[in-house]
Amino acid sequence: MGLLRANVPYDVICTWDPRLRAAALVVAGQLDGGVYNWESGTWADGAGT
DSSP: OHHHHTTOOHHHHHHSOHHHHHHHHHHHHHHTTOEEETTTTEEEOSSOO
């Protein structure tokens, strides 16, 4: 999981409400070079796929 690779402790992640957790996952994924498609709820690799 991107947040764990970003050194955010798991017990801290578990205390966040679901909206904050989802937003943090999207940000962490984008920092890894991914692109989140909000319409389909899927990730693309950033290469236009």
